[in-house]
Amino acid sequence: MPYDPSAFPPFAVTVDLVVLTVRRHALCALAVRRGEPPFQGRWALPGGFVRPDEDLAQAAARELVEETGLRAHDPSVPAQDNGAHLEQLATYGDPKRDPRMRVVSVAHLALAPDLPAPRAGGDASNARWAPVEELLQQGGYGRDGEPVAPLAFDHHQILADGVERARSKIEYSSLATAFCPSEFTVGELRRVYEAVWGVALDPRNFHRKVTGTPGFLVPTGGTTTRQGGRPAQLFRAGGATLLNPPMLRPEV
Amino acid sequence: MPYDPSAFPPFAVTVDLVVLTVRRHALCALAVRRGEPPFQGRWALPGGFVRPDEDLAQAAARELVEETGLRAHDPSVPAQDNGAHLEQLATYGDPKRDPRMRVVSVAHLALAPDLPAPRAGGDASNARWAPVEELLQQGGYGRDGEPVAPLAFDHHQILADGVERARSKIEYSSLATAFCPSEFTVGELRRVYEAVWGVALDPRNFHRKVTGTPGFLVPTGGTTTRQGGRPAQLFRAGGATLLNPPMLRPEV
DNA sequence: AGTGTTTATCGTCAAGCAGACGACTATGAT
DNA sequence: ATCATAGTCGTCTGCTTGACGATAAACACT
Numbered sequence: 181m182p183y184d185p186s187a188f189p190p191f192a193v194t195v196d197l198v199v200l201t202v203r204r205h206a207l208c209a210l211a212v213r214r215g216e217p218p219f220q221g222r223w224a225l226p227g228g229f230v231r232p233d234e235d236l237a238q239a240a241a242r243e244l245v246e247e248t249g250l251r252a253h254d255p256s257v258p259a260q261d262n263g264a265h266l267e268q269l270a271t272y273g274d275p276k277r278d279p280r281m282r283v284v285s286v287a288h289l290a291l292a293p294d295l296p297a298p299r300a301g302g303d304a305s306n307a308r309w310a311p312v313e314e315l316l317q318q319g320g321y322g323r324d325g326e327p328v329a330p331l332a333f334d335h336h337q338i339l340a341d342g343v344e345r346a347r348s349k350i351e352y353s354s355l356a357t358a359f360c361p362s363e364f365t366v367g368e369l370r371r372v373y374e375a376v377w378g379v380a381l382d383p384r385n386f387h388r389k390v391t392g393t394p395g396f397l398v399p400t401g402g403t404t405t406r407q408g409g410r411p412a413q414l415f416r417a418g419g420a421t422l423l424n425p426p427m428l429r430p431e432v
Numbered sequence: 433m434p435y436d437p438s439a440f441p442p443f444a445v446t447v448d449l450v451v452l453t454v455r456r457h458a459l460c461a462l463a464v465r466r467g468e469p470p471f472q473g474r475w476a477l478p479g480g481f482v483r484p485d486e487d488l489a490q491a492a493a494r495e496l497v498e499e500t501g502l503r504a505h506d507p508s509v510p511a512q513d514n515g516a517h518l519e520q521l522a523t524y525g526d527p528k529r530d531p532r533m534r535v536v537s538v539a540h541l542a543l544a545p546d547l548p549a550p551r552a553g554g555d556a557s558n559a560r561w562a563p564v565e566e567l568l569q570q571g572g573y574g575r576d577g578e579p580v581a582p583l584a585f586d587h588h589q590i591l592a593d594g595v596e597r598a599r600s601k602i603e604y605s606s607l608a609t610a611f612c613p614s615e616f617t618v619g620e621l622r623r624v625y626e627a628v629w630g631v632a633l634d635p636r637n638f639h640r641k642v643t644g645t646p647g648f649l650v651p652t653g654g655t656t657t658r659q660g661g662r663p664a665q666l667f668r669a670g671g672a673t674l675l676n677p678p679m680l681r682p683e684v
Numbered sequence: 685a686g687t688g689t690t691t692a693t694c695g696t697c698a699a700g701c702a703g704a705c706g707a708c709t710a711t712g713a714t
Numbered sequence: 715a716t717c718a719t720a721g722t723c724g725t726c727t728g729c730t731t732g733a734c735g736a737t738a739a740a741c742a743c744t
Contacts, residue, residue: 189484190442193525193536232441232534236525271523271538273445273488282484284445284536286523367691385732387693392730409691410739425730426678619720637703639722661720662710680702
């Protein structure tokens, strides 16, 4: 199979983003409304073309800023705060996934705390945080009784893959702290796990597990009562990124 | 940012393969010698362009057949035998990763039992199974004392990522059976773990673990003495793909 | 001030699993 | 017959988990 550099088939390459956050006890994803065909008016994941001089991670970080204002967390500066976690998810390249042309999309997964208001090129009505449960029930009905159209392109699959990645990765890593502000309580972290997994966890056992894992949480000394009840210690994420033994996701 | 279908930047899209097997107690990867510039004469991972009408997984499966003769295991036919396990690994798109043009490579990971002789378009001298330890020690010297040139392009990184994926995934899945023939003994499976992780495992505890996990191994009834010593029961992989609790990779 | 509610945190106990390791078994090689 | 090799079954100890009781410290009422 001789190599002919002038005869390679041309592709368009895009990045799509699964941006997840936890709001009001539910795992939510960022969705944007499409302004042009195909799938005009339908909800989709944010994304765009990779530029000619850009790395894939750079393109994902740029799209993240454009769509949310969130800066991506730079792994080379571990001590820093509120950047979003950003990692490559998977690549989707079915020849028919875009009806216009051959597009290969490198999907990325971003995890962010619940601070930012969505913005899509400044137009808030075309971007929203939607519970993933709602986005993933294709052809069903939303909480308002209105029928829910499925996401554009193959974004249903991409979102499902991103959610599954997040659900499994918080088991064995400190990734759940990416959903929290820079200082947080054990209870707030527990509510992240509960929202992402959709289960209830025992507060006492959870507390024992996370405070007993060396390097996972470091106390800041402060306390807060922002959740009500007895004041809780504030922590920030420790250096440990791998959780061993892992946090066990309950069965059933 | 208006959409202009005629103005997307063109990319070449390739698939590269990290094909792993276990030979003579060592984790080995398939390497092919490059016949043309750039990196002419250097070792590289097998790969090639994605065709215009081809899915990414199809392209990877086709390259796997072309380079090794191995058919990819079809997940829709779980009862079958000796196809190789094939999964997408990650995508690499640094603008400078190929000096000729902008190439985005979707790397795939394949795991195969130690049966096939390598072939690279029929030319065996241009393909070999090399211990990953040897391929990954850049700028060092091989077992024969000859200096080892690093792999072409960014294939060092791709191989390292693939090896790490395999090492972590056998912890919590039945993936290690992909390195075994369709019928195998507990000891053979243990030697796979030992080769992939580069550690020694206690045969008694390993035996207890794998035979005690429901659905992981199913006995075929037969026995073999091909490893010497007392005859060992033969098993085949059970339906369980997730190992819970996981097999623990020893520290240090 | 007292009472209830909420959340946080500490302890206890039993079951299960992992690591270390002894003992025995069944084959082939010498 | 003896040895070496590999496989298989048990035992013991320590750690982790899951279930859950009990206490602590705030706030919201009355």
